[in-house]
Amino acid sequence: MKHDKNDKTQIHPTAIVSPKAKLGVNVYIGPYSVIGPHVKIGDHVSLHNHVTINGYTTIGDYTIVYPFACLGDPPQDLAYNGERSKLIIGMHNKIGHYVTMNGGTQSGGLITQIGNYGIFMDGSHVAHDCKVGDYVVIPNHVLLAGHVKVGNNVVFGGASSVVQNTIIGQGAFVTAHTLVSENVIPYGIVSGFRAKLRGLNIIGMKRLCIPNRDIHVVRQTYKILFDKSNKDLWKESVKKIKTEFPDNPYVQEIVDFIEQPTKKAFCTPYSAEDEA
Template sequence: MTGIVVHPTAIVAKGAQLGAGVKIGPYCIVGDNVVLANDVELISHVVIEGRTTIGAGTRIFPFASVGHQPQDLKFHGEESRLEIGERCTIRESVTINPGTEGGGMLTKIGNDCLLMACSHVAHDALVGNNVVLANYCGLAGHSIVGDYVRFGGICAVHQFVRIGSHAFIGAQSMIDGDVIPYGLAVGNRARLAGLNLVGLKRAGFERDSIHTLRAAYRMIFSSEGTLRERVDDAAVMFKDAKLVQEVVSFISSAKDRPLTLPQTGADEE
C-alpha cells in the first residue's frame, strides 16, 4: 500500500493490516490481528491489540489503549472483537475493550464519534454514529447507545442500560435506567428532565414534529393510569408520528434495566 508512514520507534506486528495513507507515530504498538483502514492516524504512544478493526480516517491520540482484554472476570481469552467506525476521534488516555462470550463477542463504535480524554467503552457495548462522550465518561458492559447521543463530562452508564438516539445526558450524571430517544437526563441517580429540545432543533427536526413529540411526552409521563396504559394510548393517538413511535417502541422493548423517569413520574411497570 502507498503512503504508509511508520515512525522508527513504533512496533507493528507482522500480521497487522495497514491501509493506504496510514500514519503511525512515535512509540505506538500495533498488534498482530489489528486492521487499520485507509488514512487512520495514530498520533503517538497508542497501543492497539486484539482482533480490532479501525475504520478509515479515524485519529487516535496519545496513550489510548484500544482492544486489550476486557475488564471482566468472566473473560477467558475468547477470540472476541472490537470494531471502530470511520472518521472517529479518540482522544488521550481513552480505553476501549473488545467483547466477551457472554455478550455477543463484539464491542462496536459507529462512524463520526468523538471520545474525549479518559473516556471508557467497556466490553460488548454498542455505540451508534455521531456520538460524543465528553471527558471521563464511562460506558459499562453491554450498554447500548443510539445515534447522535451527547454526554456531558464525568458521566457513568450502568451495564445493560440503553440510551435512545438523540438523547442528551447532563454532566456528572449516573445513568442506571434506560433513557428514551430524544430525552434529556441529568442527576445522580439520573432522572428524566424533559426532551432534548436543543438537540432536536440543531438536528433539523421539523417544528411540528417536535410539538407532537412534546405532547406525547406529556401524555406518557403524566400521572393518570399506569405507564403501560399511557404508552399504549400514545401509540394509538400518535400512530402517524415517527418520533413518537420510536419512543413508544423503545419503552415497549425494555428488558434488562428500568426506565429513567421524570422526578414526579411514578416508578411503575
C-alpha cells in the same frame, strides 16, 4: 500490508507494528505506538505517539487516535476466558488521550461496536460489549460500563457514567456528572445521581432538523407517557400514544424503544420526593 505506489503510509522507526497487522493506505503511525498481529487499520487513519492497539481490533477509515489511547485489550470481566474478543470501530472517529475501549465477551457476542463520526475525549472508557451509535459525543472521563447501548446523536456531559445493561435512546442528552442506571428514552434529558428525566432535548432535536410540528408531537407524547394519573404508566400510556399518533416516525421510535426487551427500568421525571 498493502503495497501501492500511491500509498503514503508512514510508520515511525520507534513504533512496533506486527508484520501480520493489516494496514490501509495513507496510514500514519507515530512514535512508540504498538500494533498487534490481529489488528486491521483502514485508510487514512492517523495514530499519534504512544497508541496501543491489541486484540482483534478494526479501525475504520479517517479515524484519528491521540496519545496513550489503549484499544482492544481483553474485557474487564471475570467470565472472560481468552475467547477471540473483537473491537470494531467505525469511520471518522476521534479518539482522545488515554481513552480505553475493550473487546467483547461471550455473553455479548464477543464484539464491542463503535459507530461512525464519534468523538471520544480524554480519559473516557467504553467497556466490553457496548454498542455505540453514530455522531456520539463522549467528553472527558465519561464511563460506559459493560453491555451499554448508546443510540445515534447522543451527547454526554463530562464525567458522567452509565451502569451496565443500560440503553440510551437516540438524540438524548446526559448532563455532566450524571450517573445513569435506567434506560433513557429517545430525545430525553437526564441529570443527577441516579439520573432522572428533566424534559426533552429540544435544542438537539432542532439541530437534527426535526420539523417543529414533529417536535410538538413528541412533546405531547412525553406528557402522555409520564401522566401521573395513569396507574399502569407504560401500558396505558403507550396504548394511548399509539392511538393518537399512529403515523409519526419519532413517536414510533419512542414506542419501539419502550417495547424492546430490556433488563432495566426507565428514567422517569423528577418528583417532589426526589427533590426532598
